[in-house]
Amino acid sequence: xxxxxxxxxxxxxxxxxxxxxxxxxxxxxxxxxxxxxxxxxxxxxxxxxxxxxxxxxxxxxxxxxxxxxxxxxxxxxxxxxxxxxxxxxxxxxxxxxxxxxxxxxxxxxxxxxxxxxxxxxxxxxxxxxxxxxxxxxxxxxxxxxxxxxxxxxxxxxxxxxxxxxxxxxxxxxxxxxxxxxxxxxxxxxxxxxxxxxxxxxxxxxxxxxxxxxxxxxxxxxxxxxxxxxxxxxxxxxxxxxxxxxxxxxxxxxxxxxxxxxxxxxxxxxxxxxxxxxxxxxxxxxxxxxxxxxxxxxxxxxxxxxxxxxxxxxxxxxxxxxxxxxxxxxxxxxxxx
Amino acid sequence: xxxxxxxxxxxxxxxxxxxxxxxxxxxxxxxxxxxxxxxxxxxxxxxxxxxxxxxxxxxxxxxxxxxxxxxxxxxxxxxxxxxxxxxxxxxxxxxxxxxxxxxxxxxxxxxxxxxxxxxxxxxxxxxxxxxxxxxxxxxxxxxxxxxxxxxxxxxxxxxxxxxxxxxxxxxxxxxxxxxxxxxxxxxxxxxxxxxxxxxxxxxxxxxxxxxxxxxxxxxxxxxxxxxxxxxxxxxxxxxxxxxxxxxxxxxxxxxxxxxxxxxxxxxxxxxxxxxxxxxxxxxxxxxxxxxxxxxxxxxxxxxxxxxxxxxxxxxxxxxxxxxxxxxxxxxxxxxx
Numbered sequence: 018x019x020x021x022x023x024x025x026x027x028x029x030x031x032x033x034x035x036x037x038x039x040x041x042x043x044x045x046x047x048x049x050x051x052x053x054x055x056x057x058x059x060x061x062x063x064x065x066x067x068x069x070x071x072x073x074x075x076x077x078x079x080x081x082x083x084x085x086x087x088x089x090x091x092x093x094x095x096x097x098x099x100x101x102x103x104x105x106x107x108x109x110x111x112x113x114x115x116x117x118x119x120x121x122x123x124x125x126x127x128x129x130x131x132x133x134x135x136x137x138x139x140x141x142x143x144x145x146x147x148x149x150x151x152x153x154x155x156x157x158x159x160x161x162x163x164x165x166x167x168x169x170x171x172x173x174x175x176x177x178x179x180x181x182x183x184x185x186x187x188x189x190x191x192x193x194x195x196x197x198x199x200x201x202x203x204x205x206x207x208x209x210x211x212x213x214x215x216x217x218x219x220x221x222x223x224x225x226x227x228x229x230x231x232x233x234x235x236x237x238x239x240x241x242x243x244x245x246x247x248x249x250x251x252x253x254x255x256x257x258x259x260x261x262x263x264x265x266x267x268x269x270x271x272x273x274x275x276x277x278x279x280x281x282x283x284x285x286x287x288x289x290x291x292x293x294x295x296x297x298x299x300x301x302x303x304x305x306x307x308x309x310x311x312x313x314x315x316x317x318x319x320x321x322x323x324x325x326x327x328x329x330x331x332x333x334x335x336x337x338x339x340x341x342x343x344x345x346x347x348x349x350x351x352x353x
Numbered sequence: 354x355x356x357x358x359x360x361x362x363x364x365x366x367x368x369x370x371x372x373x374x375x376x377x378x379x380x381x382x383x384x385x386x387x388x389x390x391x392x393x394x395x396x397x398x399x400x401x402x403x404x405x406x407x408x409x410x411x412x413x414x415x416x417x418x419x420x421x422x423x424x425x426x427x428x429x430x431x432x433x434x435x436x437x438x439x440x441x442x443x444x445x446x447x448x449x450x451x452x453x454x455x456x457x458x459x460x461x462x463x464x465x466x467x468x469x470x471x472x473x474x475x476x477x478x479x480x481x482x483x484x485x486x487x488x489x490x491x492x493x494x495x496x497x498x499x500x501x502x503x504x505x506x507x508x509x510x511x512x513x514x515x516x517x518x519x520x521x522x523x524x525x526x527x528x529x530x531x532x533x534x535x536x537x538x539x540x541x542x543x544x545x546x547x548x549x550x551x552x553x554x555x556x557x558x559x560x561x562x563x564x565x566x567x568x569x570x571x572x573x574x575x576x577x578x579x580x581x582x583x584x585x586x587x588x589x590x591x592x593x594x595x596x597x598x599x600x601x602x603x604x605x606x607x608x609x610x611x612x613x614x615x616x617x618x619x620x621x622x623x624x625x626x627x628x629x630x631x632x633x634x635x636x637x638x639x640x641x642x643x644x645x646x647x648x649x650x651x652x653x654x655x656x657x658x659x660x661x662x663x664x665x666x667x668x669x670x671x672x673x674x675x676x677x678x679x680x681x682x683x684x685x686x687x688x689x
Contacts, residue, residue, distance in 0.1 A: 063515075064515055119475075120474050138456055142456060146452060150511065153492075153493065157493030164490055167493075168487070172490075175486065176483075182475055
């Protein structure tokens with residue numbers, strides 16, 4: 018396992034360039050490694066060991082780093098109080114990725130074959146369930162108010178996923194539908210992690226609410242950046258483009274373009290989305306430029322980030338708060 | 354939703370003939386109905402409503418009834434202390450059934466189409482995940498010792514499922530392999546529900562251990578009865594036979610027969626299992642009679658039931674204890 022962990026530590030600078038942030042991510046990765054050694058190492062079932070590898074093979078660690086920072090910014094001074102929550106949020110996130118990859122029929126994840134591709138459907142379902150159990154067991158150690166919040170956000174995540182399915186290929190999906198999906202599957206888990214971090218730090222309600230707002234807003238920005246990257250790609254970072262378009266997912270740039278275009282252009286866009294293939298990128302890009310949809314979404318991202326940063330006004334200044342603001346600002350430039 | 358609940362209450366007498374047991378099952382079904390109305394009713398996503406229907410459409414309620422009884426037998430006198438655990442155990446069990454049905458490719462469950470059959474893979478995976486969340490949130494309300502135990506048994510359940518897959522179609526599966534699988538996927542959850550019930554009742558360690566043994570032993574008996582029913586069927590109860598044989602699952606009667614038969618008979622048995630079809634029942638039955646495997650398993654069931662009953666010796670006599678003994682004795686005659 019060691020070589021994998023070394024690989025993780027080699028990769029982290031790719032995302033967090035600030036050494037202080039990088040140090041926080043290191044603390045999290047150390048805790049994750051320790052947990053894996055303690056909990057997952059006696060289990061040599063092949064899907065378990067692959068679930069373990071996926072857990073250790075990197076990822077941005079956005080959720081747990083934000084949870085650690087939110088805890089500190091809210092006055093928490095003992096990492097050990099919040100680490101289980103950070104671990105739970107990352108592990109539950111990984112479990113959902115394993116299950117998502119099954120029904121999205123994704124072949125690779127973080128440069129490795131997805132579990133269902135390498136080990137079959139049953140093993141991937143079970144390995145995801147197993148990680149859910151580990152994650153929920155960690156979350157279950159906290160007071161009921163935390164358990165309730167984590168449970169609610171995980172349930173909303175499932176509802177968000179279902180809602181997304183209902184809207185696949187549906188060209189009348191509205192921005193409201195879109196935000197209902199995103200708040201369930203992406204922003205909600207960010208928000209509950211940040212709010213719970215505040216509760217664990219013993220902060221007052223105003224601060225807890227501010228952290229929740231921060232989580233919601235940065236989560237929405239995060240998803241919109243993902244939407245953009247799906248359309249623009251970042252080939253130099255190994256980030257493929259067009260996955261959402263192929264899957265018929267109604268991302269906000271597409272919803273915006275469908276709303277603004279009309280007549281033959283709208284028909285052409287529908288035709289591209291209904292019969293998408295890689296040779297239609299040029300056509301799609303021309304239409305998205307015509308409706309100015311990418312610029313529109315970039316502006317929305319800025320708005321969400323500004324709201325996230327503003328929400329922190331109620332918190333006293335601190336190194337942790339500055340780092341949260343930095344993460345928020347940087348998130349619009351994310352390339353992976 | 355009401356008509357469904359009425360259906361549940363109509364069905365329950367099919368399993369528990371003792372009116373006291375039936376009353377306990379009613380108490381559980383009422384609590385489940387209340388939870389569903391409170392938690393799952395605002396969610397009209399189709400897979401959720403089907404998950405809700407599956408939850409309410411019956412089932413033996415073996416696990417929650419035993420948890421309620423174990424709590425009372427261990428000195429607990431307030432149902433509300435144990436009900437969340439009973440609900441958690443049934444809901445997590447239902448979640449695993451939904452996921453099991455996917456990879457076992459089962460078409461029906463409790464007389465209804467399975468979720469993946471009616472709503473597709475994605476919805477079935479997500480609905481199962483959703484129920485996991487609801488179940489774990491309920492379990493997460495308890496002290497850490499309970500959360501740990503529930504988490505461990507759910508993790509072992511996943512390991513047991515994986516182990517079972519590794520042994521599909523493997524004719525050298527040993528009884529030890531078999532019990533490792535069963536203790537993970539069936540007996541473990543029974544044992545943790547009973548032991549946790551004792552902890553919640555504030556019982557001493559001796560009683561908690563006795564309840565854990567009771568759970569393990571009755572869980573093993575339960576699985577062996579399932580194994581028998583798969584070979585003998587109970588057509589009058591709508592219980593189909595041969596599902597395990599078709600799936601290549603190494604149940605104990607088959608392991609026993611493979612061990613005892615030799616030469617051409619062993620070859621014939623391997624051939625039947627490798628190329629099973631309904632017109633080979635007669636052949637299979639002759640071989641199982643020759644090796645006396647069904648009788649052997651019936652004797653094992655008796656042994657496990659006796660051990661379960663003996664384990665209750667450390668508990669003071671009570672109505673609840675008598676009902677646990679009755680459930681244990683009756684379980685060998687189960688036809689569904």
